[in-house]
Amino acid sequence: MTKRILSIVLIFSLSLHIATAQKIKGSDTCLPLVQKEAEAFKKKFPTSSITITGGGSGVGIAALMDGSCDLSMSSRKLKMDEKLKLQDAGKSYKEVIMANDALSVIVNPANKVTQLTRVQIEGIYTGKIKNWKEVGGDDLAIVVYSRESSSGTYEFFKEKVLMNKNYASTCLNMPATGAIVQSVSQTKGAIGYVGLAYMEGDVKAIAISFDGKTFVKPSMETAINKTYPIVRPLFFYYNVTKEKTVKPFIDYILSAEGQAIVKQIGYVPLAAK
Amino acid sequence: MKKIISYIINRIITALLYISGSITSIIVILIVIFLFSEGAGMFGQEPTEKGFILAVNKTNKVSHLSAEQTKLIFDGEITNWQKVGGKNDSIILFRMDNITDYFTEEQIGENFEHLPACISKVVDSIPGIIAFVGKTYTDKNFAGKELKVDKLTVRDFLFGQLWFPTAHPVAVFGALPLLLGTFWVSIFAILFALPLGLATAIYIAEVANPVVRNILKPVIELLAGIPSVVYGFFGLVVVVPFIQSVFNLPVGETAFAGSIILGIMALPTIITISEDAIRTTPRSMKEASLALGANHWQTIFRVILPYSSSGITAGAILGIGRAIGETMAVLMVTGNAAVMPHTLLEPVRTIPATIAAELGEAPQGGLHYESLFILGCVLFLITMLVNLAVEFISRRNKRVAS
Numbered sequence: 001m002t003k004r005i006l007s008i009v010l011i012f013s014l015s016l017h018i019a020t021a022q023k024i025k026g027s028d029t030c031l032p033l034v035q036k037e038a039e040a041f042k043k044k045f046p047t048s049s050i051t052i053t054g055g056g057s058g059v060g061i062a063a064l065m066d067g068s069c070d071l072s073m074s075s076r077k078l079k080m081d082e083k084l085k086l087q088d089a090g091k092s093y094k095e096v097i098m099a100n101d102a103l104s105v106i107v108n109p110a111n112k113v114t115q116l117t118r119v120q121i122e123g124i125y126t127g128k129i130k131n132w133k134e135v136g137g138d139d140l141a142i143v144v145y146s147r148e149s150s151s152g153t154y155e156f157f158k159e160k161v162l163m164n165k166n167y168a169s170t171c172l173n174m175p176a177t178g179a180i181v182q183s184v185s186q187t188k189g190a191i192g193y194v195g196l197a198y199m200e201g202d203v204k205a206i207a208i209s210f211d212g213k214t215f216v217k218p219s220m221e222t223a224i225n226k227t228y229p230i231v232r233p234l235f236f237y238y239n240v241t242k243e244k245t246v247k248p249f250i251d252y253i254l255s256a257e258g259q260a261i262v263k264q265i266g267y268v269p270l271a272a273k
Numbered sequence: 274m275k276k277i278i279s280y281i282i283n284r285i286i287t288a289l290l291y292i293s294g295s296i297t298s299i300i301v302i303l304i305v306i307f308l309f310s311e312g313a314g315m316f317g318q319e320p321t322e323k324g325f326i327l328a329v330n331k332t333n334k335v336s337h338l339s340a341e342q343t344k345l346i347f348d349g350e351i352t353n354w355q356k357v358g359g360k361n362d363s364i365i366l367f368r369m370d371n372i373t374d375y376f377t378e379e380q381i382g383e384n385f386e387h388l389p390a391c392i393s394k395v396v397d398s399i400p401g402i403i404a405f406v407g408k409t410y411t412d413k414n415f416a417g418k419e420l421k422v423d424k425l426t427v428r429d430f431l432f433g434q435l436w437f438p439t440a441h442p443v444a445v446f447g448a449l450p451l452l453l454g455t456f457w458v459s460i461f462a463i464l465f466a467l468p469l470g471l472a473t474a475i476y477i478a479e480v481a482n483p484v485v486r487n488i489l490k491p492v493i494e495l496l497a498g499i500p501s502v503v504y505g506f507f508g509l510v511v512v513v514p515f516i517q518s519v520f521n522l523p524v525g526e527t528a529f530a531g532s533i534i535l536g537i538m539a540l541p542t543i544i545t546i547s548e549d550a551i552r553t554t555p556r557s558m559k560e561a562s563l564a565l566g567a568n569h570w571q572t573i574f575r576v577i578l579p580y581s582s583s584g585i586t587a588g589a590i591l592g593i594g595r596a597i598g599e600t601m602a603v604l605m606v607t608g609n610a611a612v613m614p615h616t617l618l619e620p621v622r623t624i625p626a627t628i629a630a631e632l633g634e635a636p637q638g639g640l641h642y643e644s645l646f647i648l649g650c651v652l653f654l655i656t657m658l659v660n661l662a663v664e665f666i667s668r669r670n671k672r673v674a675s
Contacts, residue, residue: 056633173609
C-alpha cells in the first residue's frame with residue numbers, strides 16, 4: 001500500500017517538475033544573485049522548480065546551443081563566434097539585462113593614492129607605469145592583480161578601462177575575486193579590480209575619472225545614477241522557443257521586488273523606468 | 274552439485290574481474306583519444322577571431338603579419354608600417370565601433386544597411402589604416418585588401434613567448450612561458466622535497482624506534498590526504514606573506530611559494546616509496562656489512578642506499594609527476610603571470626593552472642578551447658614520460674635484485 005502511495009506521489013511530483021522546471025546555467029558572477037532570486041521566486045510560486053548551475057559564461061552559452069539549459073547567465077555580451085554558431089544551429093535568442101555590476105579599483109589601505117584617471121589605470125595595467133611615484137604615490141613598485149583571462153570581469157575591464165589594449169603579461173592572474181581582495185590586502189604596492197559586492201575588509205577603493213576632471217568613488221548611489229564609469233550589465237540569454245518557460249522568472253527579477261534583491265546582494269539595480 | 278556451483282561462481286567472478294579490467298583500460302584509452310581529438314584542429318588555423326577579417330588599404334605593401342605583430346599593432350606598441358615590412362607611414366587602427374567617428378548615424382542607416390559601403394570608403398581613403406571588421410560587412414565591392422595572419426604552427430605554439438589566448442583581434446598562443454613555468458616550479462619543488470623526504474625515509478626505516486615510527490608514518494600518510502585546495506589556501510595566507518617579508522619583495526606570489534607547497538605535497542609520495550625501497554634491503558646484506566665491522570651509518574650509506582637507489586629514484590620521479598600535474602594549490606600561490614621565468618622570486622604560470630583557470634569561459638570548440646586541450650596533451654606526454662621512466666628504473670631494480 002505504502003509503495004503504491006509513494007509511487008503515485010513520485011509520478012505526481014515528476015509531472016509537476018516537467019510542467020514548470022527550468023534549468024539555468026552560466027556565469028559565476030551572476031550565480032549568487034540568480035540563486036537568491038530563485039529562492040524568493042520559489043517562495044512566491046511554490047510549484048515552480050528552478051535548477052541553477054555555474055561554470056562560467058562560456059559554459060552557459062554552450063549549454064544554450066546544445067539545448068541543455070533554458071536560460072543562460074552571462075557577464076559579457078555574446079562573442080561574434082558564439083553568435084555565428086547560434087545562427088548556424090538555427091536558434092534565435094533573446095538578450096535581457098537583469099542587473100548591473102560595478103567594478104571598483106582597489107589598492108592597499110597603506111597606499112597614499114586616492115584617485116586615478118582612466119589613462120593612468122590603462123598605463124598601470126598595460127605595464128607602462130611601473131611605480132606608484134609616477135601617479136603621485138610613494139616610491140614603490142606597482143603589483144598588478146587581474147582576474148583570469150577567462151572571466152567576464154577580465155574582458156569587461158579590458159574593454160571599458162584599457163580600451164581594448166591587452167594586459168601586460170606581467171599581471172598576476174588570480175582565479176577568484178576573493179583571492180584578489182586577499183592579495184591586495186597583504187601586498188603594499190598592489191592594485192586590483194573587483195565587483196562592488198566584494199568591496200569589504202582591508203582594501204581601499206580608488207576614485208576614478210574618465211575625463212580627467214571629476215573623480216567619482218564607487219558606491220551603490222554613484223553606480224545607479226551612472227556617474228561612476230565602470231559599470232557593466234549582466235545578461236540573460238534564452239532561446240525564443242523557450243520564452244514561455246523562462247518569462248515569469250525574468251519578469252520577477254525585473255520587478256521592483258526582484259530589483260530590491262539585486263541591491264541586497266550588492267549588485268546595482270537597473271534604473272527605474 | 275557443489276562443485277558445479279563453485280565452478281559457476283568462479284567463472285562469474287572471473288568474468289566480472291575481466292569486464293572491470295577491460296572497462297578501465299577502455300576508459301583510459303577513450304580519454305586519451307578525446308584529449309587529442311579535441312585539440313587536433315588547432316594547428317593550421319588562422320588565429321583571427323571567427324567572423325572577422327583584418328583589412329588594409331589597397332596600396333599597402335604588407336600582405337601578411339604574424340599573430341604577435343598584430344597584437345603589438347593593436348596595443349599601440351608598433352605604430353609604423355615600416356617595422357612590419359611596409360612603407361614609412363603611421364598605422365591607424367580601425368574597429369567597427371570607430372565608424373561613428375567617420376560617418377553620422379544617418380549615413381550608416383537605421384538598420385546598418387550602408388555600413389559595408391561606409392567601411393569600404395574609410396579603408397579606401399586612409400592609406401595607413403588597419404581595419405578589424407566583421408566578414409558580413411565586407412561585400413564584393415569592398416575596396417580594401419584582406420590581410421592574412423600567419424597560421425598557427427606547432428613551432429609557434431611550443432616556442433612562442435606570448436600567451437594571450439583572448440586577445441583581440443588576434444589571439445596569440447605561445448606556450449613556452451607555461452612550459453618553462455611548469456618545469457621551473459616542479460624542479461625546485463623536487464630539489465626541496467628530495468633531500469628532506471629521503472632523510473625522513475632513512476630515519477623512519479632505519480633510525481627511529483618503533484614508537485616514533487608508529488606515530489610518524491600515519492602522520493606523513495595523512496599529508497597525502499589533505500585536499501590540494503587546502504594546501505593552496507595555506508600557501509596563500511601563510512607562505513606567500515612570509516616569502517614577501519623575508520625576501521623583501523613587492524609581491525609574494527612567486528615560483529618559490531609554488532615550489533614550497535608542491536614540495537610539501539610531493540613529500541608523502543617520496544617518503545613512502547623510498548621507505549619501502551629501503552626496507553626491502555635483505556637482512557643478510559645488512560648483517561654481512563655489520564659483521565665486517567661497518568657501523569650503522571656506514572651500512573646505511575654504503576649498503577642500504579645503493580641497494581635501494583632505484584626504488585628511491587622511482588619515488589622521486591613519481592613525486593615530480595605529482596608536482597607537474599598539480600593544479601589548484603599552484604593556481605592559488607604562483608601569481609599566474611605568463612612571463613618567462615628568470616628567477617625563483619617571480620610569478621609564473623603553469624600548464625595545469627592555465628587549463629583550470631581558462632577552460633570555464635573559453636567558447637566551446639573555439640581556438641582557445643582547442644589550445645587548452647593541446648596543453649593537456651603536452652601535460653599528458655610529460656607525465657607519460659615520467660611514468661615510463663619509473664617503469665624503466667623499477668625494471669632495472671628487479672634485474673639487479675635477481
